Amino acid sequence: MSIQSFHPPVRTLMGPGPSDVDPRILEAMSRPTVGHLDPVFVGLMEEMKVLLRYAFRTENELTMPVSAPGSAGMEMCFVNLVEPGDKVIVCQNGVFGGRMKENVERAGGTAVMVEDDWGRAVDPEKVEAALKANPDARVLAFVHAETSTGAISDAKTLAELAHANDCLVIADTVTSLAGSPLLVDEWQLDAVYSGTQKCLSCVPGLSPVTFSKNAVDFITSRKTKVQSWFLDLNLVLGYWGGGVKRAYHHTAPINTLYALHEALVILQDEGIENSWARHQKNHLALRAGFEAMGLQFVVPEAERLPQLNAISIPEGVDEAAVRATLLNSFNLEIGAGLGAMAGKIWRVGLMGFASNQTNVLFCLGALDAVLSGMKAPIRSGVAVAAARAVYG
């Protein structure tokens, strides 16, 4: 047997994540591995907390990356904030709200669902009604940027409603962090999780999280033990908590943390407001191109995410064949629909490093070529010019 080294092709990643990784980040990952208790590594951990507080716009002491992907950050928030018997109001307007429900139930809680149409923002009036009808609810959970549909919800208003009813807030910001304005302290979000492979353009595998003082007070005075040993913050803090004395909890993914450190340095150097503005600008150019072709957005304009563009598939088009041709002939990945949206939409990501003019023009040109080659009902030859006009 002689299996060879693995050499992946160079793709352009314009799906729902992972997004293109900045070469600076890949280079950072290849630096020498040190021990997870080495003082130089502890120094990196402290810098990481500072950089993450900058990205989340928070002063929260407890701000760190979980050593596993976004789904683990989700689970960390739920297992620490929900005790058996607790009632949690969960907003669902796409795939990820459904996962929140699973998390509540597996933590022994009861989920009260607030449902909205897929492709729309969470409706604050429905949330307010659910809070009024369930005065015993302890937590409100919602997805800020629903990657399965491309809709953004008003996190500030939802958090205000929750606090007026004495609920803590769990917010999924996996796709919003660094791509859309996210102000953890100003909006008073209590437990917030994100991911590295979306608008931070880092490799997958880590989940930045941040917890408010109220959330920490709850976690440290729980009546029951957190049911997950690995994700119990009371234990994780022995390693990630402040001070020079660190206890072994698990071996941190050292080189992946180098990558996140570099991604956050890049974000700091760009400036977070500039990163938000760049995502918006490239979205507007892509939108102009799609509209010129005659492709329709799924989400109403006011609720659209700039970093995740969901468009309806034109009549009679084999959507999987389009994606396969883009991948095989153009090395371009775009996303399919997820859950109830499967087969109905494409999801074109403009996340992090991938949110740039070259990618916008490349994607429009490639999609135009593939669709017109299939005789799909689009206007051909106009999309790239429409997008260029937005750049001026």
Ligand SMILES: *Cc1c(COP(=O)(O)O)cnc(C)c1O
């Ligand atoms: C991608 C994503 C997740 C899950 O993150 P993984 O890193 O894939 O585990 C959770 N929530 C939202 C909104 C996401 O887009």
